[in-house]
Amino acid sequence: MSHQLGRVVSAILHRYFGEIVQKVGDDLFTFGSKPIGLIVKTTSLTRTQVIESLRTLLKFDLATFEPSANEVIADYKLIPDNVLLLIRYPRYLLQIKSKYGSEAELLVEELLQQATCTATVLLFTIAMKYKDDKEKNITIVTLKDMFISLVTAGYIQQAPVAELKEGSEVPTLVPVATIVPDLLVSRNGTLALVQAMSSGSISEINDNIYWRVNYDRFHLDFRDEIMIKAITRRIDENAGELMRFLLEKMYLTSAAWAPESSPLCVIDLRERCRGAASDRPLLHQFVDQYLKVLEENGGGFVRRVGDAGSGQYCVRTRHAARQLVLCALDHTVTERLGSKAARIFRLIRSRKYIEEDDIQKNAMLVNKECKQLTYKLLEEHFISVQPMRKAASAGGLAKAIYLYHIKLHDVAHAAQEMCYRALHNVLRRHQHERAAHARLVDKQRRVRTIVHGMRLRGEPQQNIDDVEETLTPPELAVLQGVEKRLKQLSTAEMELDRNLFIFKWYFMFPETK
Amino acid sequence: MSAKSEDQLKEKIINVAKKNPKGISHKDITAAIPEVSSADLVSTINELLQQEFFDLFNQNGVLVYRLKTQTSKQAVKGADNEEKVVFNLIEEAGNKGIWIRDIRVRSNLANTQLTKVLKSLESKKLIKAVKCVNASKKKVYMLYNLEPDRSISGGAWYQDQDFESEFVDILNVQCHRFLSQRSDKMKNNPRGPIVGRTQSYATAAEVQKYITDLGISKVELDVEDVITILNTLVYDGKAESSVYPDGSKVYRAVDPLIPAPGLVQVPCGVCPLIHKCASTGLVTPQDCTYMKEWLE
Numbered sequence: 001m002s003h004q005l006g007r008v009v010s011a012i013l014h015r016y017f018g019e020i021v022q023k024v025g026d027d028l029f030t031f032g033s034k035p036i037g038l039i040v041k042t043t044s045l046t047r048t049q050v051i052e053s054l055r056t057l058l059k060f061d062l063a064t065f066e067p068s069a070n071e072v073i074a075d076y077k078l079i080p081d082n083v084l085l086l087i088r089y090p091r092y093l094l095q096i097k098s099k100y101g102s103e104a105e106l107l108v109e110e111l112l113q114q115a116t117c118t119a120t121v122l123l124f125t126i127a128m129k130y131k132d133d134k135e136k137n138i139t140i141v142t143l144k145d146m147f148i149s150l151v152t153a154g155y156i157q158q159a160p161v162a163e164l165k166e167g168s169e170v171p172t173l174v175p176v177a178t179i180v181p182d183l184l185v186s187r188n189g190t191l192a193l194v195q196a197m198s199s200g201s202i203s204e205i206n207d208n209i210y211w212r213v214n215y216d217r218f219h220l221d222f223r224d225e226i227m228i229k230a231i232t233r234r235i236d237e238n239a240g241e242l243m244r245f246l247l248e249k250m251y252l253t254s255a256a257w258a259p260e261s262s263p264l265c266v267i268d269l270r271e272r273c274r275g276a277a278s279d280r281p282l283l284h285q286f287v288d289q290y291l292k293v294l295e296e297n298g299g300g301f302v303r304r305v306g307d308a309g310s311g312q313y314c315v316r317t318r319h320a321a322r323q324l325v326l327c328a329l330d331h332t333v334t335e336r337l338g339s340k341a342a343r344i345f346r347l348i349r350s351r352k353y354i355e356e357d358d359i360q361k362n363a364m365l366v367n368k369e370c371k372q373l374t375y376k377l378l379e380e381h382f383i384s385v386q387p388m389r390k391a392a393s394a395g396g397l398a399k400a401i402y403l404y405h406i407k408l409h410d411v412a413h414a415a416q417e418m419c420y421r422a423l424h425n426v427l428r429r430h431q432h433e434r435a436a437h438a439r440l441v442d443k444q445r446r447v448r449t450i451v452h453g454m455r456l457r458g459e460p461q462q463n464i465d466d467v468e469e470t471l472t473p474p475e476l477a478v479l480q481g482v483e484k485r486l487k488q489l490s491t492a493e494m495e496l497d498r499n500l501f502i503f504k505w506y507f508m509f510p511e512t513k
Numbered sequence: 514m515s516a517k518s519e520d521q522l523k524e525k526i527i528n529v530a531k532k533n534p535k536g537i538s539h540k541d542i543t544a545a546i547p548e549v550s551s552a553d554l555v556s557t558i559n560e561l562l563q564q565e566f567f568d569l570f571n572q573n574g575v576l577v578y579r580l581k582t583q584t585s586k587q588a589v590k591g592a593d594n595e596e597k598v599v600f601n602l603i604e605e606a607g608n609k610g611i612w613i614r615d616i617r618v619r620s621n622l623a624n625t626q627l628t629k630v631l632k633s634l635e636s637k638k639l640i641k642a643v644k645c646v647n648a649s650k651k652k653v654y655m656l657y658n659l660e661p662d663r664s665i666s667g668g669a670w671y672q673d674q675d676f677e678s679e680f681v682d683i684l685n686v687q688c689h690r691f692l693s694q695r696s697d698k699m700k701n702n703p704r705g706p707i708v709g710r711t712q713s714y715a716t717a718a719e720v721q722k723y724i725t726d727l728g729i730s731k732v733e734l735d736v737e738d739v740i741t742i743l744n745t746l747v748y749d750g751k752a753e754s755s756v757y758p759d760g761s762k763v764y765r766a767v768d769p770l771i772p773a774p775g776l777v778q779v780p781c782g783v784c785p786l787i788h789k790c791a792s793t794g795l796v797t798p799q800d801c802t803y804m805k806e807w808l809e
Contacts (some may be wrong), residue, residue: 007792051655230770236700286705297753299770328774330750335777343748350748364685364745366676415776422781425790425798429808432799485808495775502774 004420006030006474009083011427016086017056020045024053028063028078033071060115061212067170074170080469081504085215087423088497092218096155099221103138103146106130107153111213116159119147120193120207127197132316138191151180154217159210164406167334220256222501231298235290237382239298241311245272246302250315259318259509260303264290266311299323321506325412332415333382338364341373348383353403375402382406409511416503423496430489437482444479447471522549522557527566527580536579558584595622599630603640603654610643610653669740683729684742689713689751691723692766699765714755714763717743724780780807 006029014022020205027043028034039050054076057063062082065074089112097105106126111117127140150156157178162171184321224247249268250261270287277284291313294302301320306312326349334342343363348354351362360370388401434441447470454464471479529545530537542554558578561567567578599618603611617627631654634640643661645651655661670677695713702709721739724730743764746752752764776782780803781790790796798804 233768252694289705289707294712327770331773335783346750347748364681366678417774422779425781426796429804492779495778499775
């Protein structure tokens with residue numbers, strides 16, 4: 001909960017929900033949790049506006065509420081981490097598309113936009129939307145099957161249900177176990193859906209189970225992907241594949257976000273590799289060797305824990321997160337202060353505590369440069385210093401020893417703040433860029449609609465050209481530039497989000513001393 | 514006792530002393546040369562001491578004679594007492610050298626006299642002054658024929674007490690090139706990953722040979738020097754090190770685990786003004802020049 005986080009959250013809320021919601025969000029962020037009355041007072045919005053905004057925030061799971069002290073009214077609280085997820089939506093869609101195809105993408109996209117929705121409404125809306133689209137050939141039955149497989153895989157889950165506790169006026173949201181509903185599985189349900197399609201209304205079907213996207217499941221996918229990619233970079237594709245198998249096995253035996261998986265047996269892995277022998281003959285042939293190399297050269301992602309059952313390994317996701325954060329920090333230091341500074345940074349890390357003289361000796365840098373870089377690192381809070389004074393020495397002549405070291409948790413925090421700041425700047429710039437050229441963009445859009453309409457009406461090419469020429473060549477050039485810039489900014493947003501994901505993953509585990 | 518037998522006795526004592534470079538006591542001599550009478554021995558030893566064959570030490574109450582090295586014996590020939598004292602102090606310091614102030618304190622000589630003595634010794638090419646790398650103004654004296662210690666000269670990386678960072682950089686790049694040539698062998702090796710890994714490893718000795726064959730270094734680099742360079746590669750994150758079963762260190766070029774993260778892909782990640790940037794004021798994201806250049 002830092003100032004920078006507040007700025008990012010505010011910018012994101014502004015982009016997706018407009019000024020009023022942003023105002024309410026800002027207010028909630030600064031004050032922590034407060035009831036409606038007080039929000040109205042500080043934001044000087046009307047009560048209906050505040051209620052509307054809160055409704056939006058609650059619907060998208062960007063805020064929560066809990067009974068306040070007197071149990072009659074509710075206190076509202078913003079969830080900044082969920083707000084940050086809004087810019088991750090494109091990534092979710094891409095992920096689901098590459099894994100399950102375009103139908104799944106449609107489902108998830110619609111559900112993300114609706115936030116919470118019943119299955120029938122969701123399926124019906126999409127099916128209606130693409131009814132006339134012959135190319136995609138989407139029927140409500142295929143959509144329903146896809147929905148069920150997404151639910152089974154955990155990408156979609158049931159939304160929590162509000163329950164009133166005794167003696168309290170404020171309901172609490174209780175998470176529900178996700179069960180694939182009969183309505184969808186049974187024959188009658190399918191028939192009802194098809195009937196609804198032909199009649200064009202779903203008022204007949206009684207469905208009151210609400211669904212929403214399970215972000216966590218996506219995040220697990222992202223985590224696995226990062227780990228597999230890292231191993232592939234470090235060793236090779238076969239080792240990456242082995243890492244994938246290990247992670248698959250991990251899901252079966254341990255909690256998904258466990259810092260270390262329970263021991264996984266080599267025999268199972270061999271079996272799994274045999275199944276993939278046709279694609280990866282090398283992996284099948286050298287499973288044991290690959291495991292050994294993965295353990296010794298794989299950045300410590302995997303650890304051998306025992307010899308039972310011809311060897312047991314466990315996946316250390318927590319350690320992996322640490323390694324990846326370190327790597328990200330290395331990159332940051334390299335870019336900010338140069339590769340020499342990165343050398344010092346790594347040197348200090350590998351020695352835990354080190355004196356200035358030793359840094360100079362081991363980093364092989366000119367004394368002066370080395371000192372300068374060390375102090376620069378210190379100034380930017382990448383490293384810390386621990387003075388060791390000799391106790392009870394007479395006079396002020398006693399020379400203190402200064403030991404440099406890295407407080408990883410703090411450094412990661414600082415870097416995360418930097419990410420927030422960068423993200424905020426990119427968002428602001430995006431907004432600024434759009435606002436500056438709003439008139440032109442608007443004009444382009446108008447011209448396009450007019451031209452589209454004329455084409456449909458089959459007007460002569462001459463007239464169409466006339467309308468198109470209202471956009472002068474210099475205007476077109478500017479528009480092209482704006483488009484390119486906006487695209488670049490969006491890419492930067494996504495990349496920053498990826499970066500933030502690693503930090504968030506690292507902070508998921510408490511700091512170890 | 515005749516002059517001849519005295520000479521023989523002298524030779525015998527010197528031989529005994531040569532076998533024990535740490536020094537011999539009276540007992541050692543009598544044990545080694547039992548046939549000689551103690552009176553003869555005393556007179557002979559006195560003579561040897563006078564001729565400055567031996568240094569005399571008092572070790573735990575026992576007198577110990579130690580043979581002086583040949584050079585020092587010759588060097589001090591024709592020198593006065595002050596020179597001898599100073600020379601001995603310098604000699605004792607070995608290849609670490611001794612600071613002029615320490616000589617003054619220990620020899621109890623006046624400053625002017627000491628500088629004179631040092632100058633004369635220097636002109637005779639018996640001692641030399643070496644500049645210390647750690648403190649630029651500090652000069653230490655040592656015997657002329659000695660190679661200065663690493664802590665004084667800084668080893669191969671120093672030329673006239675200046676650290677040669679360019680030289681180190683070049684070696685760093687070359688070592689990395691050598692390692693990366695091998696690193697591909699690990700990927701999808703048909704003979705299995707362990708064989709591949711072994712092929713991608715390079716020992717420090719191999720790297721040293723490569724560097725020597727390149728002929729980029731005028732100075733002779735030993736394996737230790739190359740290991741220092743290879744360690745900088747490890748600190749650069751471009752290599753990882755491991756140890757062979759026989760204890761020799763091996764190195765392998767590696768890529769970072771992840772490509773450059775989002776933070777450094779935007780100008781803010783490298784911006785020197787990031788901590789001064791705010792929504793309003795002089796530095797804002799809307800009017801940021803770095804951002805403008807990046808978007809061009």
